Amino acid sequence: MKKLIPVNIPKIFQEDKKYINQALKTNWISSEGPYVKKFEYKFSKFNKKKFGVAVSNGTAALEIAIKSLGLKKNSEVLIPSFSIISTTNAVLKNNLKPVLVDADLDTWNMNVEKTINKITSKTKAIIITHIYGLPVNLKKIIKVAKNKKIIIIEDAAEVIGLKYNNKICGSFGDISTFSFYANKHITTGEGGMICTNIKKYYEKCKSLRNLSFSKSYYNRFNHDDIGWNYRLSNLQAALGYGQLENINWILKRKREIGNLYYKKLKDNKKILLQKNKTSYAKNIYWVFGILLKKNSSFNREKIMKKLYKYKIETRPFFLSMNKQKIFRKLKLFKKSKMPNSEYLSKNGFYIPSGLGLKNYQINYIANTLQKILN
Numbered sequence: 001m002k003k004l005i006p007v008n009i010p011k012i013f014q015e016d017k018k019y020i021n022q023a024l025k026t027n028w029i030s031s032e033g034p035y036v037k038k039f040e041y042k043f044s045k046f047n048k049k050k051f052g053v054a055v056s057n058g059t060a061a062l063e064i065a066i067k068s069l070g071l072k073k074n075s076e077v078l079i080p081s082f083s084i085i086s087t088t089n090a091v092l093k094n095n096l097k098p099v100l101v102d103a104d105l106d107t108w109n110m111n112v113e114k115t116i117n118k119i120t121s122k123t124k125a126i127i128i129t130h131i132y133g134l135p136v137n138l139k140k141i142i143k144v145a146k147n148k149k150i151i152i153i154e155d156a157a158e159v160i161g162l163k164y165n166n167k168i169c170g171s172f173g174d175i176s177t178f179s180f181y182a183n184k185h186i187t188t189g190e191g192g193m194i195c196t197n198i199k200k201y202y203e204k205c206k207s208l209r210n211l212s213f214s215k216s217y218y219n220r221f222n223h224d225d226i227g228w229n230y231r232l233s234n235l236q237a238a239l240g241y242g243q244l245e246n247i248n249w250i251l252k253r254k255r256e257i258g259n260l261y262y263k264k265l266k267d268n269k270k271i272l273l274q275k276n277k278t279s280y281a282k283n284i285y286w287v288f289g290i291l292l293k294k295n296s297s298f299n300r301e302k303i304m305k306k307l308y309k310y311k312i313e314t315r316p317f318f319l320s321m322n323k324q325k326i327f328r329k330l331k332l333f334k335k336s337k338m339p340n341s342e343y344l345s346k347n348g349f350y351i352p353s354g355l356g357l358k359n360y361q362i363n364y365i366a367n368t369l370q371k372i373l374n
């Protein structure tokens with residue numbers, strides 16, 4: 001290979017260009033333009049939710065969604081230890097207490113039993129994050145949460161379009177969040193969305209993303225709350241609207257990429273892969289992860305370095321929240337033991353899987369990895 005194969009190359013469709021051009025032609029470039037509402041409507045319907053609030057990214061979506069719940073200071077929120085830092089940050093920024101749950105080595109998702117065991121009388125919400133394209137096995141957690149009146153925030157950033165027991169992920173949370181960063185199943189470059197059926201949360205999220213301006217025409221600058229400017233522009237929404245029209249193709253291709261890798265790598269004795277399918281879902285491979293086995297003599301960084309020499313870009317897995325230097329400095333999670341999350345963090349990396357990837361590149365990447373491992 002002459003040129004580096006990046007971990008992600010997004011795909012831009014004809015429809016995306018058509019709608020962006022329309023937005024430009026009509027001078028609607030800010031968040032006031034019509035594509036924002038159109039995209040919110042189409043995306044929330046796709047996720048079987050009544051309301052959608054488009055925001056500037058998935059981290060903003062989490063922050064606002066949590067704030068809209070109006071939880072009392074220091075309430076406990078259960079979150080996965082193996083995930084993006086956005087989740088923990090959003091809980092902390094809302095003056096709530098994040099409680100970590102360790103991952104499952106089988107699915108790489110938060111462990112269901114451990115989640116339930118961490119519930120206390122102070123637990124007011126659980127953030128359920130689906131990792132890398134495979135959903136959390138939701139049934140039991142949802143049942144327990146309902147019984148105990150615990151709110152479910154479903155972070156479906158990595159699984160747009162995935163189904164759990166034939167029902168779309170993102171439809172299970174009392175409030176659900178999504179990201180449209182360039183490497184997500186559909187993208188707006190940067191962007192995110194909050195979806196819910198609960199009008200009170202919807203109204204609050206809408207207000208918070210737009211500096212909580214007063215609804216009164218003449219009193220606009222007398223604000224209702226300490227909000228954010230987390231708006232999505234009409235240009236970005238036009239892109240998202242076009243992308244969503246191609247979601248079936250996108251999901252098919254992402255699965256094709258994942259299945260091609262899976263077939264080529266599944267028998268390698270030195271690595272573990274995320275499950276290709278379970279009784280409740282078929283992986284949609286947001287990314288394709290490689291996990292070195294416990295008894296492996298390989299070093300993750302060395303393999304990543306070698307792959308880079310062969311012009312293959314990779315990324316390490318998320319770093320477990322109890323190992324983050326910033327949280328150590330803040331003396332958070334000192335007593336949390338997260339052996340599985342730590343294991344994933346130390347031994348996992350992912351290989352290119354963007355929609356722009358060609359089959360010959362997939363073969364080259366899989367063959368090169370096999371060569372290095374053997």
Ligand SMILES: Cc1ncc(COP(=O)(O)O)c(C=O)c1O
Binds near residue numbers: 155158180
């Ligand atoms: C599960 C999850 N939640 C939230 C986010 C944050 O999204 P964004 O990068 O759009 O802020 C990400 C980003 O990758 C993510 O993977």
